Amino acid sequence: MKERRLLISFSGGETSAMMTKLIHERWAERYDRIVTVFANTGQENEETLRFVQQCDDAFGWGVVWLEALVDPEAGKGTKHRIVSFATADRAGGVFEDMIAKFGIPGPGFFHCTRELKERPITSYVRSIGWEAGSYDTAIGIRADEIDRVNRDHRAKRFVYPMADWRLRKIDVNEFWASQPPLSRLELNPSPFRLNLKGYQGNCWWCWKKSLRKHLTIMQETPEAFDFPERMEAKYSMAGSNPRNEPKRFFRERRTVADLRHLAATTQFEPASDDAREYQTDLFSPLALDLGGDCDEGCEVNFGEAA
Numbered sequence: 001m002k003e004r005r006l007l008i009s010f011s012g013g014e015t016s017a018m019m020t021k022l023i024h025e026r027w028a029e030r031y032d033r034i035v036t037v038f039a040n041t042g043q044e045n046e047e048t049l050r051f052v053q054q055c056d057d058a059f060g061w062g063v064v065w066l067e068a069l070v071d072p073e074a075g076k077g078t079k080h081r082i083v084s085f086a087t088a089d090r091a092g093g094v095f096e097d098m099i100a101k102f103g104i105p106g107p108g109f110f111h112c113t114r115e116l117k118e119r120p121i122t123s124y125v126r127s128i129g130w131e132a133g134s135y136d137t138a139i140g141i142r143a144d145e146i147d148r149v150n151r152d153h154r155a156k157r158f159v160y161p162m163a164d165w166r167l168r169k170i171d172v173n174e175f176w177a178s179q180p181p182l183s184r185l186e187l188n189p190s191p192f193r194l195n196l197k198g199y200q201g202n203c204w205w206c207w208k209k210s211l212r213k214h215l216t217i218m219q220e221t222p223e224a225f226d227f228p229e230r231m232e233a234k235y236s237m238a239g240s241n242p243r244n245e246p247k248r249f250f251r252e253r254r255t256v257a258d259l260r261h262l263a264a265t266t267q268f269e270p271a272s273d274d275a276r277e278y279q280t281d282l283f284s285p286l287a288l289d290l291g292g293d294c295d296e297g298c299e300v301n302f303g304e305a306a
């Protein structure tokens with residue numbers, strides 16, 4: 001009988017971690033082998049890296065830490081390297097190698113997820129003998145993000161357990177708020193969870209985030225934008241560039257300097273921390289927020305248009 005295989009792409013966020021935990025609890029019989037990978041972009045928040053390691057230590061998933069190995073030569077595909085919590089890139093070298101070859105990502109140029117996550121993960125699974133079509137891939141899209149489900153998910157063998165289980169953002173928040181502390185010996189034990197505000201997840205400054213989130217992050221931690229600012233100065237014309245004009249990370253062709261100026265001169269309501277919102281309305285069972293937007297998703301979609 002063929003081995004029943006499941007690949008879990010663990011993003012390092014709380015939705016993805018809850019999905020991974022529930023899969024191991026509920027689907028251990030469904031699959032003969034479950035492989036959990038985390039693809040580090042080099043621009044993750046340190047708390048994300050710590051959370052990945054804490055989850056692995058606590059739950060024993062055997063997370064494989066991957067990074068993109070970009071070949072600068074044209075026509076040579078991105079491979080993977082295996083790293084660890086200790087050796088994972090924090091300075092952005094992985095991201096910079098990708099930009100040097102493919103250019104600055106942003107609206108209209110979606111290659112960062114493809115090159116930093118999808119390709120290294122695919123390269124890794126091939127290296128362990130998993131051919132295309134021989135395994136399912138679990139993706140952490142929730143019931144309130146159902147519009148992000150891939151149109152070809154059946155053909156691609158993508159599964160969406162969080163959406164199938166009708167779990168929403170508030171369910172994820174409640175799940176992690178109820179986790180016991182890692183150590184009861186702490187002076188002020190707090191639940192074991194990702195210590196980031198909702199808008200700080202994924203790449204710290206991710207270009208997909210809303211302007212409100214960018215400005216909030218800029219006011220709180222302006223150094224988060226040092227990396228994209230350096231990339232703008234160095235690689236604005238890199239990669240395929242049919243329009244022959246400088247590429248920009250941010251919507252409306254804003255530069256980091258524009259964001260710094262806006263954050264310093266504009267009155268705005270800061271972004272709220274949606275990782276700490278819990279069930280408060282009586283209509284929640286009717287799932288009023290199903291299909292809501294998500295402006296900062298970086299879920300892998302293996303093979304979507306780049």
Ligand code: SF4
Pocket residue numbers: 041105112113116202203205206207208297298
């Ligand atoms: S989190 Fe944002 S910037 Fe980072 S790889 Fe994903 S889409 Fe690109």
